[in-house]
Amino acid sequence: MNAPRFPVPLSPPVLLAPMSGITDLPFRQVVAEFGAGLLVSEMIASGEMVTRKRSPRASTRARARIGAGPPTAVQLAGREASAMAEAARIAEGEGAPMIDINMGCPAKKVVGGLSGSALMRDLDLALRLIDAVVGAVKVPVSLKTRLGWDVECLNAPELAARAVEAGVAMITIHARTRAQFYTGRADWAAVQAVRAAVAVPVIVNGDILDAACARRALALSGAHGVMVGRGAQGRPWLLAQISAALYGTPAPQVPQGAALADLVARHYEAMLGFYGRDLGLRIARKHLGWYIDAAGGPPDLRARLMREGDPAQVLAQLPDALTRQEAAA
Ligand SMILES: Cc1cc2nc3c(=O)[nH]c(=O)nc-3n(C[C@H](O)[C@H](O)[C@H](O)COP(=O)(O)O)c2cc1C
Incomplete structure (x- = not known):
C-alpha cells in the first residue's frame, strides 16, 4: 500500500507535541531553529479564542501566533461546535496551515468541561465538533487523541475512523489511555489498531526520548511519523537529531x-x-x-x-x- 500523503508537507515527519505552558511561541521558535516537520501550538480553549479572553499568561490569540520556520498547527479544545468552528476560522484567518483538535487532554479542568479526552466517552458529540471544524475551514484538520478512556474502552480506532470519514486528514495518538494520565509506559504497538483503521497518516506519540525510541515506536506502531513532547524540554535540538538519524536530514550542531x-x-x-x-x-x-x-x-x-x-x-x-x-x- 502506498504511504498516505501528509495534509501539509512534513519534511520530515517529526512533530513537536503541543504542551500547555511549554510549547509557546518562544520555545517553538527555538525548536524551529534546529528543524522540525511540524510545530503544534499549545491547546487553545475555543471559547476563549472566540471571546478574546485574556489568559493570565498571554492572550489566546498570542498563543496561536504562527512564527517563522516549519508549519505550525493551531490546536483547539472545546465542547461547543459553534465555538470550535469560529475559533478554527479565526486561526485559519491568522495563517494557521492546519487546525488540530484536542481529544486527548486528561486534565480535570478540561475533562470536567467535557472536552479533551472526555470526548472519547461521547463519540457522537466528538463527531459533531469534528464536523463543525472541518466544515468551517479550508485548511486540513488533524485530531490528537489517546488510545481510549481506559483499558476497557480502547476506542481510538473507532474515533479515528469516524473522524477520517468526517474529513480529518491526520491522526496523532498519545499511546496511553486517559486513565493512565502520564503514568506507565506508552504502548506504541497499540497504535497499530488505529493505523489499520484509517488511510490517512498516523503519528505515534508518548515517551519518545531519542532516535532509538523513535525508531522503535515507528516499527511497533506502523505509524507514519513521530511526535515528541517532554523529551525536547531543555533539548530543543532533539527533533532534528531524530530527523537526522531516521530520515537522513543534516545532523544539528548540538550547542555546548x-x-x-x-x-x-x-x-x-x-x-x-x-x-x-x-x-x-x-x-x-x-x-x-x-x-x-x-x-x-x-x-x-x-x-x-x-x-x-x-x-x-x-x-x-x-x-x-x-x-x-x-x-x-
Ligand atoms: C505539561 C504538559 C502539557 C500538555 N499540554 C497538551 C496540550 O495542550 N494539548 C495536547 O494535545 N496535549 C498536551 N500534552 C500532551 C503531550 O502533547 C503529549 O501527548 C504527551 O506529553 C506525551 O508525549 P511525550 O512523552 O513525548 O511528552 C501535554 C503534556 C504535558 C506534559
Whole structure:
C-alpha cells in the first residue's frame, strides 16, 4: 500500500507535541531553529479564542501566533461546535496551515468541561465538533487523541475512523489511555489498531526520548511519523537529531559552552519579551531548569537561578550554570 500523503508537507515527519505552558511561541521558535516537520501550538480553549479572553499568561490569540520556520498547527479544545468552528476560522484567518483538535487532554479542568479526552466517552458529540471544524475551514484538520478512556474502552480506532470519514486528514495518538494520565509506559504497538483503521497518516506519540525510541515506536506502531513532547524540554535540538538519524536530514550542531549559553540567553529574552518581565521571569524558570539539567550544570547555581529575580543576573550566570558540574569545580 502506498504511504498516505501528509495534509501539509512534513519534511520530515517529526512533530513537536503541543504542551500547555511549554510549547509557546518562544520555545517553538527555538525548536524551529534546529528543524522540525511540524510545530503544534499549545491547546487553545475555543471559547476563549472566540471571546478574546485574556489568559493570565498571554492572550489566546498570542498563543496561536504562527512564527517563522516549519508549519505550525493551531490546536483547539472545546465542547461547543459553534465555538470550535469560529475559533478554527479565526486561526485559519491568522495563517494557521492546519487546525488540530484536542481529544486527548486528561486534565480535570478540561475533562470536567467535557472536552479533551472526555470526548472519547461521547463519540457522537466528538463527531459533531469534528464536523463543525472541518466544515468551517479550508485548511486540513488533524485530531490528537489517546488510545481510549481506559483499558476497557480502547476506542481510538473507532474515533479515528469516524473522524477520517468526517474529513480529518491526520491522526496523532498519545499511546496511553486517559486513565493512565502520564503514568506507565506508552504502548506504541497499540497504535497499530488505529493505523489499520484509517488511510490517512498516523503519528505515534508518548515517551519518545531519542532516535532509538523513535525508531522503535515507528516499527511497533506502523505509524507514519513521530511526535515528541517532554523529551525536547531543555533539548530543543532533539527533533532534528531524530530527523537526522531516521530520515537522513543534516545532523544539528548540538550547542555546548558559549554557543549553548547564547541559545538559552536568546530563548530567555524571547520569553521576557513575549510575556513581559515579571511573568516571563517565572515562566522562564522551568526552561532554565531543563537546560541546566540537560547540560549537567551545578545544582547550587541552578537553585540560585530559580530564585533570582533580576534577569540581568540570570543572563550573567548562564555560562557557568550551563557548564557541566565537574568542569566547573
Ligand atoms: C505539561 C504538559 C502539557 C500538555 N499540554 C497538551 C496540550 O495542550 N494539548 C495536547 O494535545 N496535549 C498536551 N500534552 C500532551 C503531550 O502533547 C503529549 O501527548 C504527551 O506529553 C506525551 O508525549 P511525550 O512523552 O513525548 O511528552 C501535554 C503534556 C504535558 C506534559
